[in-house]
Amino acid sequence: MTELPPRSPELPSVQLEELRALIDEIDTALCELLAARFGLTQQVGQYKADRGIPAVDPEREQRQFAKIMELAQQFGLDPDFAASFLRLIIDQVVVNHKTLAEQVSSSQSSTSCL
Amino acid sequence: MTELPPRSPELPSVQLEELRALIDEIDTALCELLAARFGLTQQVGQYKADRGIPAVDPEREQRQFAKIMELAQQFGLDPDFAASFLRLIIDQVVVNHKTLAEQVSSSQSSTSCL
Numbered sequence: 001m002t003e004l005p006p007r008s009p010e011l012p013s014v015q016l017e018e019l020r021a022l023i024d025e026i027d028t029a030l031c032e033l034l035a036a037r038f039g040l041t042q043q044v045g046q047y048k049a050d051r052g053i054p055a056v057d058p059e060r061e062q063r064q065f066a067k068i069m070e071l072a073q074q075f076g077l078d079p080d081f082a083a084s085f086l087r088l089i090i091d092q093v094v095v096n097h098k099t100l101a102e103q104v105s106s107s108q109s110s111t112s113c114l
Numbered sequence: 115m116t117e118l119p120p121r122s123p124e125l126p127s128v129q130l131e132e133l134r135a136l137i138d139e140i141d142t143a144l145c146e147l148l149a150a151r152f153g154l155t156q157q158v159g160q161y162k163a164d165r166g167i168p169a170v171d172p173e174r175e176q177r178q179f180a181k182i183m184e185l186a187q188q189f190g191l192d193p194d195f196a197a198s199f200l201r202l203i204i205d206q207v208v209v210n211h212k213t214l215a216e217q218v219s220s221s222q223s224s225t226s227c228l
Contacts, residue, residue, distance in 0.1 A: 019154050019155075019157055019158050019161070023155065023158075026151045026154070027151075027178075027181065027185065027200075030144065030147050030148070030199075031185040031188070033143055034189070034191060037140045037144075038191070040137050040140070041137065043133055044134070064141075068141065071141065072145065075145045076149055076152075081202070085144075085202060088199060
């Protein structure tokens with residue numbers, strides 16, 4: 001994984017391009033983490049689809065939003081930004097879960113016709 | 115930084131709560147990285163504000179969107195999701211840069227009145 005640069009380095013003389021190179025490194029790390037996250041939620045989706053559990057889980061969502069607010073405070077993120085970020089992720093996860101559930105359901109129908 | 119779990123572990127029998135605990139760890143790491151990123155963009159904002167450079171930089175944005183599409187492909191992220199994710203971050207950065215520019219401008223006006 002890409003190494004995390006210092007959070008708030010004191011580099012008043014650093015050039016714009018150097019800062020941007022560090023930002024680009026973080027973007028790579030963020031995408032890697034998001035891919036890992038979607039890999040895990042895909043497993044959750046499979047678990048749910050296999051058991052016929054609905055893709056949307058309002059209680060889990062509520063806990064996740066409470067948790068992201070704590071994290072926003074811990075790391076000094078804007079709370080509205082943090083909530084929008086989590087909403088974006090969850091919306092994508094729900095789309096993925098529904099697709100997966102349809103595939104499982106379709107596969108089960110095919111099997112039951114044999 | 116929180117250790118990155120394996121991207122696509124083969125754990126068919128793993129329990130839902132275990133998967134969710136790993137997801138929560140990733141969310142913590144994501145927030146930490148986002149905070150580091152906003153720390154760096156704040157320095158970019160200061161650099162721009164000190165030199166009267168506009169907060170919005172369409173060419174840089176264009177390069178960033180091209181880069182995030184490459185990263186989406188590299189890590190198997192949905193391209194629309196990746197673009198929305200970057201848009202969310204950039205919008206927040208621009209708000210922060212404008213606030214900073216107003217503060218610098220206001221501080222310079224006060225100084226010129228002395």
